[in-house]
Amino acid sequence: MKLSSLTLVLLALTSISCKKEPEPISQTTTEFKIDYEKFVLDNGLEVILHEDHSDPIVAVATMMHVGSNREKPGKTGFAHFFEHMSFNDSENVPVGANRKMIPEWGGSRNGGTWSDGTVYYEVVPKDAFEKILWIDSDRFGYMINTVTKEALEREKQVVKNEKRQRVDNAAYGYTDEIIRKNLYPEGHPYSWTVIGALPDLQAATIDDVKAFYHQYYGASNASLVIAGDINIEETKALVEKWFGEIPSGPEVPQLQAEPVVLEEIKSLYFEDNFAKLPELRMVIPTVEEYHQDVYALEILGQLLSGSKSAPLYNVIVEEQKLAPNIGTYQASNEIAGEFIFRVRANAGTDLDDVKTAIEEGLTKFETNGVNENDLKRIKAELETNLYQGVSTVLNKAFQLVQDNEFKGDPGFIVESAKLTEAVTAEDVMRVYNEYIKDKNYVMTSVVPKGQLDLAVTDAKIATVWLERVRYNVANEEVGQGAEAVYEKTETKQDRSEPEFGELPLFKAPVVWTSSLENGLSLFGIENNEVPLVQFDITIPGGQLLDPIGKEGVSSLLSDLMQEGTAAKTPAELEEAIGLLGASINMYSGKEDFHITGSCLTKNFEGTMALVKEMILEPRWDEKEFERLKLALETSLKGREANPNAIASNIFNKLIYGHNHRFGTLGSGTLESTQGITMKDLKSYYNNLSPKEANFHIAGAITKEQTEVVALVLNSWNGYKIAVPHYNLPINNNKGNIYFIDVPDAKQSVLQIGKLAISAKDKNANKLEFANEILGGGSSGRLFQTLRIEKGYTYGAYSGFSKSNEVAPFTVRSSVRANATLKSLEIIKEMLTNYQASFTDNEVALTKNKILKGNTRAFESLGAQLSVLRNISKYNKPDTYMVDDQEELVNMTLDDYKTTIRNYLNEEEMIYVIVGDRKTQIREIEKLGKPIIELDIYGNVVAFDRYGNLIEAPVL
Numbered sequence: 001m002k003l004s005s006l007t008l009v010l011l012a013l014t015s016i017s018c019k020k021e022p023e024p025i026s027q028t029t030t031e032f033k034i035d036y037e038k039f040v041l042d043n044g045l046e047v048i049l050h051e052d053h054s055d056p057i058v059a060v061a062t063m064m065h066v067g068s069n070r071e072k073p074g075k076t077g078f079a080h081f082f083e084h085m086s087f088n089d090s091e092n093v094p095v096g097a098n099r100k101m102i103p104e105w106g107g108s109r110n111g112g113t114w115s116d117g118t119v120y121y122e123v124v125p126k127d128a129f130e131k132i133l134w135i136d137s138d139r140f141g142y143m144i145n146t147v148t149k150e151a152l153e154r155e156k157q158v159v160k161n162e163k164r165q166r167v168d169n170a171a172y173g174y175t176d177e178i179i180r181k182n183l184y185p186e187g188h189p190y191s192w193t194v195i196g197a198l199p200d201l202q203a204a205t206i207d208d209v210k211a212f213y214h215q216y217y218g219a220s221n222a223s224l225v226i227a228g229d230i231n232i233e234e235t236k237a238l239v240e241k242w243f244g245e246i247p248s249g250p251e252v253p254q255l256q257a258e259p260v261v262l263e264e265i266k267s268l269y270f271e272d273n274f275a276k277l278p279e280l281r282m283v284i285p286t287v288e289e290y291h292q293d294v295y296a297l298e299i300l301g302q303l304l305s306g307s308k309s310a311p312l313y314n315v316i317v318e319e320q321k322l323a324p325n326i327g328t329y330q331a332s333n334e335i336a337g338e339f340i341f342r343v344r345a346n347a348g349t350d351l352d353d354v355k356t357a358i359e360e361g362l363t364k365f366e367t368n369g370v371n372e373n374d375l376k377r378i379k380a381e382l383e384t385n386l387y388q389g390v391s392t393v394l395n396k397a398f399q400l401v402q403d404n405e406f407k408g409d410p411g412f413i414v415e416s417a418k419l420t421e422a423v424t425a426e427d428v429m430r431v432y433n434e435y436i437k438d439k440n441y442v443m444t445s446v447v448p449k450g451q452l453d454l455a456v457t458d459a460k461i462a463t464v465w466l467e468r469v470r471y472n473v474a475n476e477e478v479g480q481g482a483e484a485v486y487e488k489t490e491t492k493q494d495r496s497e498p499e500f501g502e503l504p505l506f507k508a509p510v511v512w513t514s515s516l517e518n519g520l521s522l523f524g525i526e527n528n529e530v531p532l533v534q535f536d537i538t539i540p541g542g543q544l545l546d547p548i549g550k551e552g553v554s555s556l557l558s559d560l561m562q563e564g565t566a567a568k569t570p571a572e573l574e575e576a577i578g579l580l581g582a583s584i585n586m587y588s589g590k591e592d593f594h595i596t597g598s599c600l601t602k603n604f605e606g607t608m609a610l611v612k613e614m615i616l617e618p619r620w621d622e623k624e625f626e627r628l629k630l631a632l633e634t635s636l637k638g639r640e641a642n643p644n645a646i647a648s649n650i651f652n653k654l655i656y657g658h659n660h661r662f663g664t665l666g667s668g669t670l671e672s673t674q675g676i677t678m679k680d681l682k683s684y685y686n687n688l689s690p691k692e693a694n695f696h697i698a699g700a701i702t703k704e705q706t707e708v709v710a711l712v713l714n715s716w717n718g719y720k721i722a723v724p725h726y727n728l729p730i731n732n733n734k735g736n737i738y739f740i741d742v743p744d745a746k747q748s749v750l751q752i753g754k755l756a757i758s759a760k761d762k763n764a765n766k767l768e769f770a771n772e773i774l775g776g777g778s779s780g781r782l783f784q785t786l787r788i789e790k791g792y793t794y795g796a797y798s799g800f801s802k803s804n805e806v807a808p809f810t811v812r813s814s815v816r817a818n819a820t821l822k823s824l825e826i827i828k829e830m831l832t833n834y835q836a837s838f839t840d841n842e843v844a845l846t847k848n849k850i851l852k853g854n855t856r857a858f859e860s861l862g863a864q865l866s867v868l869r870n871i872s873k874y875n876k877p878d879t880y881m882v883d884d885q886e887e888l889v890n891m892t893l894d895d896y897k898t899t900i901r902n903y904l905n906e907e908e909m910i911y912v913i914v915g916d917r918k919t920q921i922r923e924i925e926k927l928g929k930p931i932i933e934l935d936i937y938g939n940v941v942a943f944d945r946y947g948n949l950i951e952a953p954v955l
Contacts, residue, residue: 025601025705032386032417036400036410037232043248044220047239048400048410050227052393054529056504057856058129058228060136061121061397063405065223065252066216068196069115069189069334077159077196080113081204082212084155086120087111090143091488092495093135099788103779104845105131106852115190116334117405123394125855126229127501133242134498140222141246142495144213145486147206156201157791157816160467161747163195165794165814168467168746171274171641172344172446178462179283182266183338183442188258190336198467218249225401225410228393229504245491258335260285262440268462269445269455273744276641277634278454280351282341282358284441289332290407295420296427297330297339297435302378303428304328304365307578308571309374312341312361317627320357322349324631334406339436346634351445351456366437370425377578379421384581384600386417387530392860467746504855506885509864511871511878512703516714520690523868524706525698527861533604533699534861537595537611538869541687542588543666544723550676551661552632552668554588557681559628561586564619573610582607584614590662591723591804592873593688598861601700605709612712618685625678636670640936643742643914644814647751650938651912654738655755655808657729662805669937689718696868698861728755728806734908737924737931741917748820748915752827753810756903759802759874763899765887767800767809770899772846774798774834775811779849782811785826792819796827804873809903817916821923824911828927831906835897843893850888854881 036050068079087098094101102109107124120139122132167173177193184191224243226235262285287293305312305328316326327342343354390396390413404410444462445455514522520537546553562585564570577584582599584607595615599607639645649665656663664672690713697706734754757764775782775798782796796813811831815823858864858881870876877883913924917933925931933941 025604025701025709033414034390034396034400034411038404038410039236041219041240041244043244043246044218045243045246046223046404047236047243048223048225048404049230049232049235050225050393050396050400051230051232052227052396052529053229054527055393055856055859056126056229056507057123057393057859058126058132058226058230059121059123059392059394059397060132061119061225061394061401062136062140063223063225063401064118064217065116065221065405066118067114067116068192068194069255070216071189071192071196073187073192074200075204075208076192076200077194078200078204078208078212079118080194080196081155081159081201082209083111083113083118083120084159085147085152085209086139086143088143088151088155089146089484090135090138091145091486092142093138093497095483096784096788098135098139100779100784102132102135103777103853104849106849106855107132108777108856114194114333117402119398119401121394121397123856125852126504128852129230129501130238130498131500133238134495137242137246138495140217140243141219142489144210144217145489146484147209148482148484149206150482152204152206152209154788154791156204158787158794159195159201160198161792161814161816162794163198164467164746164816167195169274169643169814171272171276171638172279173274174270174272174462174464175279175281175444175446177464178268178270178444179281179442182268182462183262183283183285184260184336188260189255190333197465199465215250216252218252219243219246220248221252223401223405225397225404227397227400241493245493255335257288257291259287260336262442265440265443267443267445267456267459269447269452269459270462270464271449271452272446273449274641274643274742275446275448276637277344277347278349278351278445278447278451279342279344280354280456281343281444281446282355282441283443284339284436284439286330286337286339286435287332288335288337291332291337292419293431293435294330294332294337295416296423296431297337299375299378299420299423300428300432300436301329301339303370303374304361306378307374308574309371311364311368312358315361315364316343316354316357320353321627321630322346322354322357324627324634326358344634344638346630347637348454350454351447355443355456362437365432370428372425373575373579375423375425375428377575379423380581381578382420382581383417384532384583384598386413387532387600388598391530391532506851506854506882508879508881509858509867511868513878514703514707516690516710518690518714518717519692520710520713520716521694521872522706522710523694523696523872524701524703525864525868526700526702527698527864528700531601531700532598532861533601533697533701534598534865535596535695535697536865536869537693537695538872539593539595539688539693540591541721541723542592543590544661544726545684545687545721546661546668547680547683549672550668550680551664551672552666553676553680553684554593555667556628556632556673556676557684558586558588558593559632560621560625560681561614561618563621563624563628565613566617566619567613568619570619570621570624573614576610577607580606580610582610584611586614588666590666604701608709608712612716615688615713615716620678620682622678625681629673629676632667632673633670636667636673639665643745643747643749646740646742646936647749647912647914650738650740650934650936651751651753651808651810651910653938654733654910654912655731655753660726660728662726686718687721689721690716691718691720694869694872696865696872698864698868726805731755731908733910735910735929737911737913737927737929739917739921739924739931739933740912740914740936741933742914742936743916743918745914745916746817747814748817748823748913748920750813750815750820750823750827751810751912752831752909753808754905754909755806756800756809758804758806760804763902764802765884766891766895766899767903769846769850769888769891770838770896770904771799771809772849773838773842774830774904776849781830782813782827785830786813786815786823790819790822790826792816792823817919820913820915820920821926824913824924824927828906831904831909834904835900838893838896838900840893843891843896846896847888847891851885854885
């Protein structure tokens, strides 16, 4: 067979070696370090470069030393808002290029703002490296003249939608505002939230934007990190070229530490419109980031609640059964820190009982002190986390840029690791006594609406600012507007768009295969970037093997099998895993049961011995079974508070129907899980067979080393299991709108789609390619129109999930309530006209995006595990990544149009909307589709003409 020129370019040859004795896995610890070179431009910009030639990609991160802590009362939320504004336009870059062109080059980009800083980052194929320096530097130094009133107003709506999605429409969303307002004195830089107050944001003017830029966006107030496949000397010259002329800006004074001291305990309550479970938080002021006591406080958090032997876990979860878990942790920022206790309790639990239980747990800790074995375990886990935290070039860039900007030392992570390792039991007890014991705190009782009796006694009502979403608000109807008129800034360097560099060759990871005598197949990819391995055992079945009427059995079994073994109590198993610095998890998916894990390579043998013990010698602990059932009930109840979860659950029920397994959530429902017994779990356990199961591993380990260690699983035996097939329903729901009422919702959650295709279908790749222009990230039409042009949402995307069963294609977004109808009209029109509007230009654009994006698609160990799972589950060849690209290159315009016509027919889709009925139902009637109203469980409900419920839900 003659290979095409593209295949010859893309194909990575697999080397074949003779059999030889495997080298033993090294037990020595390599000293952790990150190599880098640092220099400073004349304008004060500090630059850090890190060479990494593992993949033909480059990560660029620019960190500004300005967060919400630089704002003033009345101007809150401005740092975050400015981050949004910075992604719009700049003088020498085409309008909208940042959000649209970077994905089209095969890259990804984003930004983030927190209390202390703002970061902008991109990861691109190597050939677009200089283009990223051009676009990144132009945003940094030459964006302010391009800001228009229209752009300002449009971005205000986007930020408002982000707040509605993350705060107003989310359970416990206001808790951060309550805590900050009461923990920090008025005017303290942390006394307001990062996203700020919407009235402040709405009042922002162009003059405010310009003043903020000129004060904080100078080169001397930033750090730039470039990590990846670069040449140091060449990169220095490019950085000087593109960033060297950016003005230094005024000196920004360093903030001094401002820790706070509370004069009294403050106890507050809040009735949450979305919450279904009561939650208690206690926040104690502590120390700022990089303070010498931070490391001991972080370990203290783990000791108090981070294991089954931890005192707070013992009292709250095991003894008193008040909650499924508890979190305690140190949260440090630049000028102050907090130690936080957080408990989301079981439904109906009195938070007075939770508070008392926390006090009992702390007394137990004071009595027993620090267990040295627990301290050793936590340090082992932190060592593994250290390597996982720098396992990609972007993660390395983040670490280097943050430590440089806030500590002045890009390599401080090495010192941080040493300081953590040096923490003693005495240090932990000292910081507990100094910062936690008998100290005042802010306590919040957030309870479901109408359940004030669950709040801590004598708590005072908390005040928050609540937005009222209204119709026909003039300043919320925004548009693109005309481009700004300005005199372009003169520069010595030509700031025209640079050419692409040399096209990087796609390098498919080399896959090896093997098998064990018991039928278990092995698939691996060797990757020596960091001394880690990640693994996954995939066993066919999953949710499909759940007994009818007891959906959730496989999910519950996966939880129970992690709670000890025949020879180890749950606490002993957890300790054994922790002492290896490993993680081992189990979960049941729709079609498979998974056993996953990660560890340092030196600890792989010990980790696999524990995996074998967990598989072959389950404990069947009745006490843990009852605890897990209660935790599952709490989790399922909590999902009822999440509009996105409600939409997803009902969408799946509608498209798959009542008789198909996928019509029910994998973890079950409150009804289906009620009658599950230990006998059900033991019966399902017999389905866990190595026959047709697959072991996948990626990391710093050879095929030969893996084969030797994996032999420990040879004693695992079983029979081939027949996985049932369920018939798909006839699509009788097509064309309908299903509306679920969540009173006073500030946003409407939209989920629109239909059953589309199986991952084994010959057209599966074609559908994935055909969706790219419609909903593939920030350059997709959905995002560009609904967010960038209209400001209706924080994000809008489309796509389909992969499975052997036919999977749905969905369009997803959360839009502001008073833009629900307009958003639906846009989506409907976009879907209806997608085939006709797809041209040869979209064909070329799709090819470019995906081909170049693949250069960075397989960098992480997790991504490489996904490659192996695709090969084993869908019977793909080792070269499928190259084959897929060949298919993409050969797709014609007619192929795209045929695919869109066959799978994306709008008339066959259903519309699920979760929002405020009172304001929305009459509006969406204008879409002209039949409307069926459901409750949050999917039961049909009816209302009279006054909006009163007249028909009780029928199961």
